[in-house]
Amino acid sequence: MTIVEKxxxxxxxxxxxxxxxxxxxxxxxxxxxxxxxxxxxxxxMQRSDGPAIRDTIVWLGVLLLSAAGAIAFWGTWWCVPFxxxxxxxxxxxxxxRWHECGHGTAFRTRWMNDVVYxxxxxxxxxNPVTWRWxxxxxxxxxxxxxxxxxxxxxxxxxxxxxxxxxxGLLDFRYSLPTLFRNALGNLSADEKSYIPEMEWPKAIVxxxxxxxxxxxxxxxxxxIRSWLPLMLVGLPRLYGTWHMVMTGLLQxxxxxxxxxxxxxxxxxxxxNPISRFIYWNMNYxxxxxxxxxxxxxxxxxxxxxxxxxxPEANPSMWHAYREVWPVLLKQLKYEDYFLKRDLPxxxxxxxxxxxxxxxxxxxx
Amino acid sequence: MPExxxxxxxDDVDEExxxxxxxxxxxxxxxxxxxxxxxxxxxxxxHEKVHLADGLVMDDIIECPKHNGRFNYKTGAAxxxxxxxxxxxxxxxxxxxxxxxxxxxxxx
Numbered sequence: 001m002t003i004v005e006k007x008x009x010x011x012x013x014x015x016x017x018x019x020x021x022x023x024x025x026x027x028x029x030x031x032x033x034x035x036x037x038x039x040x041x042x043x044x045m046q047r048s049d050g051p052a053i054r055d056t057i058v059w060l061g062v063l064l065l066s067a068a069g070a071i072a073f074w075g076t077w078w079c080v081p082f083x084x085x086x087x088x089x090x091x092x093x094x095x096x097r098w099h100e101c102g103h104g105t106a107f108r109t110r111w112m113n114d115v116v117y118x119x120x121x122x123x124x125x126x127n128p129v130t131w132r133w134x135x136x137x138x139x140x141x142x143x144x145x146x147x148x149x150x151x152x153x154x155x156x157x158x159x160x161x162x163x164x165x166x167x168g169l170l171d172f173r174y175s176l177p178t179l180f181r182n183a184l185g186n187l188s189a190d191e192k193s194y195i196p197e198m199e200w201p202k203a204i205v206x207x208x209x210x211x212x213x214x215x216x217x218x219x220x221x222x223x224i225r226s227w228l229p230l231m232l233v234g235l236p237r238l239y240g241t242w243h244m245v246m247t248g249l250l251q252x253x254x255x256x257x258x259x260x261x262x263x264x265x266x267x268x269x270x271x272n273p274i275s276r277f278i279y280w281n282m283n284y285x286x287x288x289x290x291x292x293x294x295x296x297x298x299x300x301x302x303x304x305x306x307x308x309x310x311p312e313a314n315p316s317m318w319h320a321y322r323e324v325w326p327v328l329l330k331q332l333k334y335e336d337y338f339l340k341r342d343l344p345x346x347x348x349x350x351x352x353x354x355x356x357x358x359x360x361x362x363x364x
Numbered sequence: 365m366p367e368x369x370x371x372x373x374x375d376d377v378d379e380e381x382x383x384x385x386x387x388x389x390x391x392x393x394x395x396x397x398x399x400x401x402x403x404x405x406x407x408x409x410x411h412e413k414v415h416l417a418d419g420l421v422m423d424d425i426i427e428c429p430k431h432n433g434r435f436n437y438k439t440g441a442a443x444x445x446x447x448x449x450x451x452x453x454x455x456x457x458x459x460x461x462x463x464x465x466x467x468x469x470x471x472x
Contacts, residue, residue, distance in 0.1 A: 028413070132445050140412055140431070198448060292432060293427060
């Protein structure tokens with residue numbers, strides 16, 4: 001009798017899974033795209049400054065007003081609702097702004113994308129250079145184990161860790177030391193694997209700016225003997241992250257890995273208008289991965305254009321989490337298990353020849 | 365040895381757009397600028413070898429469809445992360461309604 005030992009996934013970006021992904025052609029592969037007329041796609045890809053300027057004014061306006069309320073009521077319980085709003089717009093809305101401006105699609109004008117990208121990166125405690133490259137890799141090798149630097153929930157899933165991400169604690173514990181490490185001129189082997197060498201000095205300089213602002217904030221807090229400066233700069237990453245995690249976790253969790261079809265590893269979820277504003281329409285996530293050039297404000301139209309070829313969108317976040325939960329539980333015992341979502345009859349079938357879509361591993 | 369070859373008809377490319385042209389195992393991108401001039405570059409992005417013809421032309425910029433890397437298609441210059449390496453450009457002329465590119469020599 002032959003016993004085949006199934007190898008555990010190695011999520012390092014310079015390890016055994018990396019080597020296998022490159023050898024098997026999973027790395028930098030050609031991905032499936034839904035056919036769409038070039039003329040229509042050109043219209044959808046068109047950039048304009050208007051929607052993002054409007055949304056940025058609202059975003060910064062809410063931040064300023066809620067900060068003003070939090071300062072005015074500091075020391076009383078009345079500051080709590082103001083910090084609630086401030087935290088979400090600081091630490092969750094900034095994620096989607098970081099994302100869209102990193103792609104360069106939010107505004108037509110390049111410098112506007114760059115300014116908002118830098119502000120949002122700071123709010124998120126993300127090195128703006130490092131994360132630009134990690135996200136490029138995420139789009140090249142979406143959920144390819146050993147290649148994708150942005151896999152939120154690895155297999156087998158660590159449910160405690162996943163739950164703690166809602167508090168921002170783990171991210172905080174990772175992001176701040178990473179910034180300090182980068183500021184000291186140290187990039188990890190993983191970081192060096194996806195950042196070109198010519199960009200390394202930029203990553204170090206950017207980290208030094210971030211660290212300098214945090215040091216100044218701490219100095220101010222000590223000088224005025226108050227937590228208030230830290231509640232406004234830095235700590236929102238703890239108390240305001242939950243919305244980013246609630247929406248962002250659904251992007252890929254429980255779905256297939258090591259495939260080259262975003263319909264298999266990415267999820268579109270219908271959301272309420274407030275969450276969509278905070279998340280800048282990234283709930284249309286299959287559409288975004290297939291066509292990253294389409295700006296956030298055109299994603300609903302893109303969804304209408306190609307939904308005949310995609311698995312049906314989850315009607316709500318609640319529905320999506322209910323769908324994911326049993327999959328995660330099963331992955332605790334059997335990490336190859338994943339959710340394979342049905343395609344409508346109008347869709348082109350999944351290309352089995354490109355994927356190891358083992359029937360026993362998939363929940364249909 | 366430089367050689368002029370017909371890439372497409374003038375009307376094959378919309379204004380402020382790009383099309384793909386394959387020739388003897390090589391792939392090129394043919395651009396028509398908003399000023400109604402034609403340009404040619406290598407067809408694949410220097411970052412991840414994606415076809416630029418699926419991208420977006422904005423003024424004198426071609427944006428790669430995969431990672432939004434940008435090049436000036438008139439000069440081939442890379443215009444920021446994630447593209448770091450310039451794009452090769454090729455001379456173009458229009459004759460009798462045909463867009464011709466000169467390949468074989470090294471430009472841009």
